[in-house]
Amino acid sequence: MSITIESYPFAPYRELSNAELCSRIQSAKQQLGSSLLILGHHYQQDEVIEHADLKGDSYQLSKLAAESSDCRTIVFCGVHFMAETADILANRPDRIAIRGGERVRVVLPDMAAGCSMADMAAIRQVEAAWDQLGDVIDTNDLTPVTYINSAASLKAFCGKHGGIVCTSSNAKAVLEWAFKQRKRVFFFPDQHLGRNTSLKMGITNEFMPVWNPHEEMGGNSRDAIDSSKVILWKGHCSVHQMFQADHVHSFRKRIDGIKILVHPECPQEVNDIADISGSTSKIIETVKQSPPGSKWAIGTELHLVDRLKKEHPEQEIHFLSPLVCMCATMYRIDLAHLCWSLENIVVGTIVNEIKVKEETARWSVVALERMLSVK
Numbered sequence: 001m002s003i004t005i006e007s008y009p010f011a012p013y014r015e016l017s018n019a020e021l022c023s024r025i026q027s028a029k030q031q032l033g034s035s036l037l038i039l040g041h042h043y044q045q046d047e048v049i050e051h052a053d054l055k056g057d058s059y060q061l062s063k064l065a066a067e068s069s070d071c072r073t074i075v076f077c078g079v080h081f082m083a084e085t086a087d088i089l090a091n092r093p094d095r096i097a098i099r100g101g102e103r104v105r106v107v108l109p110d111m112a113a114g115c116s117m118a119d120m121a122a123i124r125q126v127e128a129a130w131d132q133l134g135d136v137i138d139t140n141d142l143t144p145v146t147y148i149n150s151a152a153s154l155k156a157f158c159g160k161h162g163g164i165v166c167t168s169s170n171a172k173a174v175l176e177w178a179f180k181q182r183k184r185v186f187f188f189p190d191q192h193l194g195r196n197t198s199l200k201m202g203i204t205n206e207f208m209p210v211w212n213p214h215e216e217m218g219g220n221s222r223d224a225i226d227s228s229k230v231i232l233w234k235g236h237c238s239v240h241q242m243f244q245a246d247h248v249h250s251f252r253k254r255i256d257g258i259k260i261l262v263h264p265e266c267p268q269e270v271n272d273i274a275d276i277s278g279s280t281s282k283i284i285e286t287v288k289q290s291p292p293g294s295k296w297a298i299g300t301e302l303h304l305v306d307r308l309k310k311e312h313p314e315q316e317i318h319f320l321s322p323l324v325c326m327c328a329t330m331y332r333i334d335l336a337h338l339c340w341s342l343e344n345i346v347v348g349t350i351v352n353e354i355k356v357k358e359e360t361a362r363w364s365v366v367a368l369e370r371m372l373s374v375k
């Protein structure tokens with residue numbers, strides 16, 4: 001749910017130069033002091049992330065923001081589900097009690113900054129799938145697992161049904177936990193992360209039917225569902241889906257000694273032949289720890305790869321795809337939207353507030369806490 005009450009309308013901000021916007025952003029930050037936290041996701045464009053107080057992946061950022069004692073407003077330069085997670089974690093009942101009953105307000109500078117992957121698993125589709133599966137298998141045997149890149153309503157669904165959230169860093173440990181609870185997993189919304197992780201655990205594609213929400217029984221036979229170990233939701237990241245095995249072969253042919261480093265949201269054909277597959281944090285850490293002269297072709301969001309190139313001129317870093325693979329929705333957060341949302345906060349108006357319903361937040365926390373308990 002969002003609340004938008006504009007004191008300053010957005011349109012005039014479009015006319016301002018970047019220099020003017022930067023100087024006004026700095027001034028708003030100074031006026032708001034430690035009551036404001038600007039969070040910048042790793043995939044965010046440089047000119048925006050320069051103004052962030054904290055940089056990280058979605059979960060790291062939300063957790064850090066929730067731990068802050070001074071912060072009263074979070075401006076999340078990321079996408080919608082990230083702002084929802086920040087709202088859920090920062091406004092847990094124990095955190096609100098510490099602040100004497102005060103909520104942290106979470107702002108997404110542009111409401112059009114969604115995530116195509118999260119949008120592929122609408123809660124109504126998920127509930128309908130769960131009901132259909134109940135005709136073939138006992139859903140008490142099924143643990144729902146959702147990647148953190150999902151709507152709060154899906155996290156809450158997992159919380160209510162004995163399920164859990166995972167990140168790309170802990171997906172394997174979370175799946176191991178899930179199999180200790182029940183014999184099957186329903187994995188949302190990214191089929192690639194679900195498949196790549198399950199393959200590492202020795203589960204073959206034969207036991208991983210893909211559930212297409214637009215087809216009866218997800219497009220599967222009853223036998224395929226009955227013998228399944230992991231049912232994969234038919235979702236993907238439009239950015240990471242673009243990387244192909246041919247891109248890997250082409251780099252290996254052209255550059256001697258090059259290593260391929262990819263995110264597990266990439267398709268199986270790419271993950272299987274990469275040298276290293278890991279989360280955004282692992283990609284950053286791998287480059288940071290590598291000696292000068294290392295050669296990388298990296299398969300993840302373009303802005304992050306370009307930043308790594310700038311930060312590590314002592315290494316040879318290439319973008320794995322010949323095409324532009326960037327998170328177009330995150331890119332919607334620009335200096336104009338950031339400046340507009342900050343100046344409204346200064347005058348006491350919260351625009352584009354992300355506020356998760358209490359019941360949804362409560363069940364989402366259950367699923368998130370289960371994740372935190374997994375070591």
Ligand code: SF4
Pocket residue numbers: 043079114115116117118149237238239240301327328329330
């Ligand atoms: S990179 Fe992919 S998963 Fe991440 S926010 Fe963008 S569309 Fe969603």
